[in-house]
Amino acid sequence: MPARLAILAAVALVAGCDRLAALAASNPWQSFESRCEALPGGRIEVRRLPVAVTENYTVPVAQLARMSEPTSTHHRTVGLTRAKFGYRSTLELEGLEDAKGARACARPQVKIDIEVTGTTVYVAREFHGDACREPLILAHERLHVAVFDRYADEATASLAREIDARLGKRVRYGATMAAIQDALKRELAGYLEGFMDQSRNELDRRHAAIDTPDEYDRMTRTCGGLAVTALEGSAPAPAPR
Numbered sequence: 001m002p003a004r005l006a007i008l009a010a011v012a013l014v015a016g017c018d019r020l021a022a023l024a025a026s027n028p029w030q031s032f033e034s035r036c037e038a039l040p041g042g043r044i045e046v047r048r049l050p051v052a053v054t055e056n057y058t059v060p061v062a063q064l065a066r067m068s069e070p071t072s073t074h075h076r077t078v079g080l081t082r083a084k085f086g087y088r089s090t091l092e093l094e095g096l097e098d099a100k101g102a103r104a105c106a107r108p109q110v111k112i113d114i115e116v117t118g119t120t121v122y123v124a125r126e127f128h129g130d131a132c133r134e135p136l137i138l139a140h141e142r143l144h145v146a147v148f149d150r151y152a153d154e155a156t157a158s159l160a161r162e163i164d165a166r167l168g169k170r171v172r173y174g175a176t177m178a179a180i181q182d183a184l185k186r187e188l189a190g191y192l193e194g195f196m197d198q199s200r201n202e203l204d205r206r207h208a209a210i211d212t213p214d215e216y217d218r219m220t221r222t223c224g225g226l227a228v229t230a231l232e233g234s235a236p237a238p239a240p241r
Contacts, residue, residue: 032098036105040094042169044108048156049115051149055138056120057128064124079137080122081144085152085199087192088113091184097177104177108167108184112192114156116148132223140215147206155199166191 030038059067064077095106121141127133167188174180 032096032101032103032105035096036171036173039096039105039107039171042094042107042109042167044110044160044164044167044169046112046114046156046160046163048152049113051116051119051145051152053119053121053145056122058125059122061124061126064122067122078124078127078133079141081120081141082122083119083145083148084117085148085203086115086117086196088115089188089192091181091188093172093177093181093184095172095177095180102175103173104175104180105171105173106177106180107169107171110163110167110188112159112163114152114159116152119145119148121145130223136219136222140210140219143210144207147203147210151199151203151206155195159195163188163191 059080061078064080067082068077068080089110089112092109093106094109095104097104121138123134123137123141127137167184172180172184174183
């Protein structure tokens with residue numbers, strides 16, 4: 001029942017491309033800065049992708065124990081939820097470049113998808129079909145699924161606000177478009193790395209709040225006693241980078 005580290009996979013850190021507006025098409029009487037400020041507004045879009053959950057009843061208790069890390073030798077894992085929490089992001093620029101003057105400007109277009117993938121709820125094979133114990137185990141594991149679900153909603157809203165405040169829609173200046181893009185990539189990647197660390201800690205805290213001593217006791221007393229009562233909240237799987 002102790003919840004372990006939630007897997008946080010930062011997928012496709014930052015991919016990018018740029019679009020250049022031809023200076024020749026601009027009003028020649030306008031200053032470079034004026035033309036830059038007239039660029040279309042930047043855009044920050046953060047979406048939350050739906051969670052797909054799979055249930056698995058084929059893994060025996062002994063194997064579930066190897067997939068998890070129970071904190072007590074007096075408990076064995078009969079339920080387990082595994083998932084990966086992460087994001088996909090893209091960065092584009094809309095801007096102007098003056099090769100002769102070695103100057104460029106752009107506004108960022110950022111899109112981030114928040115996702116919880118590979119969500120699998122395991123119920124030990126020995127308890128599949130048990131009219132009392134199987135629903136008990138499932139109900140507990142679904143609490144852990146709900147943790148991921150709620151956190152993804154919250155993270156989507158907070159990330160949209162924070163990235164808009166940090167990167168904003170203001171015009172960025174540099175020697176070239178490539179230089180502006182590289183600087184924005186580093187800034188965005190650094191921020192998202194911190195976001196992932198914060199998410200890991202917060203998800204750990206929320207899973208631990210479900211796996212309490214009271215929950216152990218409740219599981220032990222239910223269904224006439226459940227000798228193998230440990231339910232693992234979340235366990236790691238290989239995280240792509």
